[in-house]
Amino acid sequence: MRILLYSHDTFGLGHLRRSRAIANALVQRWPDSSILIISGSPIIGNFEFMQGVDYIRIPGVTKLTNGNYRSLHLNTSLEDAVQLRQSLILETVQSFEPDIMIIDKEPTGFHGEVIPALKQARMQGCRLVLGIRDILDEPALLIPEWERKGAVKALVEYYDEIWVYGLKDIYEPLAALNLPEDVQKRVYYTGYLNRDMPEIRIPRNYPRIVKQPFTLVTTGGGGDGADLIDWVISAYEAKPDLNLSTLLVFGPFINRSLQKTFLERIAKFPRLDAILFDNKLEVLMQRAEAVVAMGGYNTFCEILSFDKKALIIPRTKPRLEQHIRAVASERLGLVRHLNDDGIRDPHIMVEALERLSTQGKPSEATIPGLLDGLARIEERVSSLLPQLKRESAQDAAE
Template identity: 45%
Template sequence: MRVLIYSHDSFGLGHLRRCRRIAHALVGARKDLTALIISGSPIIGSFDFRARVDFVRVPGVVKLRNGNYTPLNLLIDIEQTLELRASIIQHTAMAFAPDVFIVDKEPLGLGGEVERALRRLKRRGTRLILGLREVMDSPERLRAEWARKRVMPALESLYDEIWIYGPDGFHDPLEGLDVPAAVREKLVFTGFQRTHAPSERVGPSEPPTAEPYVLITPGGGGDGADLIDWVLSAYEADPAIPLAPVFLLGPFMAAEDREGFGARVQALGRGVTLEFEAAPEYLIAGARAVVCMGGYNTFCEVLSFDKPALMVPRTEPREEQRVRAERAAALGLADLRVPEDDRGPETMARALRGLAWRRPPSAVLPDGWLDGLDILCRRVAGEPDGDMAAADLTTPVADQPVSEALAASPAVVGRGGP
């Protein structure tokens, strides 16, 4: 069986990490299954992949804060870049001839770049699946975006199934939209995706600090400087906060911000800053608590490793993180600080102190909410092969210098203390 996966890649790491996790789960469930990921992520080569999983990298693009896109490296305009990407995607799809094509997040791809491949594969009888986060955006923003892109007709005519990567009781990403009955019938709520720390590790394996620690992670880091600054300011104002800070800055954080935060942590004399970790499960598993922005993957990891969490969501360019964080807080799964809160260091210091005593998510997490990978594997591959049902779905990660791929695994930027 062949599965092709399109990874929407315009900002951060979330889409790639989710698609990689799905691919690993699928090949772990069936011996004769192979998966190919299409992505424009500039750091996809920094990740290791299981046997029978590979990737095709298309020219990268980046989403600006105003919502527009621009080529990541090529000196051509965005229209030419999208046409080039669409051509590579179409030729890859025809040559690979997948039995199943899973499209992540963008129903027609960035700028419609997947539509031609979808229509040709539809004529071939390929099973077409759209995968959506359990939170996409506010209903108002998503309604306007999908109307502009003419998404609903595509959902009705092209896709066989629409997977929602969350449980039915958490959030409906299409709530507030006028969804035709024919589209509603295609929805499958899979549940959140349980994650595990890889069974083997390539590279440094010692804990980042000898003290019990709280992990502060803004995901890819491109818009995470405000969060890091706020938490670091809290430690500067209250150095006796019970848990030591470990800052995972992300490969897309601006170099000047990384250097500044590293210097401040060194001056603090406590904690450590890491630039990138391709397998953050190690750091989350070892942490006593987590501070995050509320992206999908980190939230799944918080639930999987059962860590008390403080979510500090962004609201631009999407309200996804805020909607998820507010819902999680309402269910008692995490604490919440929103941009309108008092941004003083004392406010964050109180929240960090509270994390040391907060109950874990398992105290209120309903049964089955972390079965997402099991459910989607059964829908694609059937019941797992007998000797693969308990397979480790992750792999070790090799080190790679940041200068070569915008990433390291891990790269220490600054460390407090001796």
């Protein structure tokens, strides 16, 4: 079996880490399979993949502060970068000949770059799946965005199944789109993607602070996490005797000048420390007593998987995804959340950090199927395989 995963990765780590978790799970279930990830992430080489999984890195693009995009490294126009990416994706489909192709989040890819590959995959008899996280955005923004991208049209024309990596009882990300009935029948809710501890081949060199009970603060990729980092540091500045050890993980995309300033402030407090990035963050997550995070999809899955007390401080721009997830999960008793009001009173953060010790764990809220995501994905792949075998046999007979 050959499976191809597409992850556009214009910003952050979320799409890549989700694709990696799925790929590693599938190759564990089917050890003789070959799984290939197409990604635009500039740091995909920092991650380890299981035997049977490999990746192709296409030229990166990045989002500017005004919402526009540009080529990340190449000295070329965005249009030329997209054309190159599109050609590489199409050639990969033609050469790799996948049995199943899983597209992450964007039905037509970045700027429509995956459409030619979808057409080619269809001609080759490949099964096409769209995989989306539990929450995309608020309906007022999602509807015009998907109309502009021709996303619903792509669902109708190309996709055999749509996998929602969440629970219907928590949120229905496509409910506002008024999808045709035959498309709605292709939607499967998997539950959240459970995370396991990665294999540690070389001992990790962590700061001394992790040898005692500590709170982990993570901002994912870090490109938009500076406000959270600043707020946590300000809590220690407001209350220097705060009796709580905290490790901050900046993320690989943090602004370098801000990183330097943060480290200078952190150095003044013995109970506060920081690292830039850890490609096996699950290890720190498991060791931590509690977690403070912005609440992106992958971090949320890890909080549930390792059953950690968590405080979520979601971003609200450019999407409300994290805010919607934080509110819904707090309602169910899984986490607590704190809104960033733009003022970021240090004393409010002090109180929030101190309350973590008395907070309940996610496991205290019983929600059936909450972490069944990877198992359900394996079931869906198993259901697609007999169809592929039947069609292959028919083609051979003809």
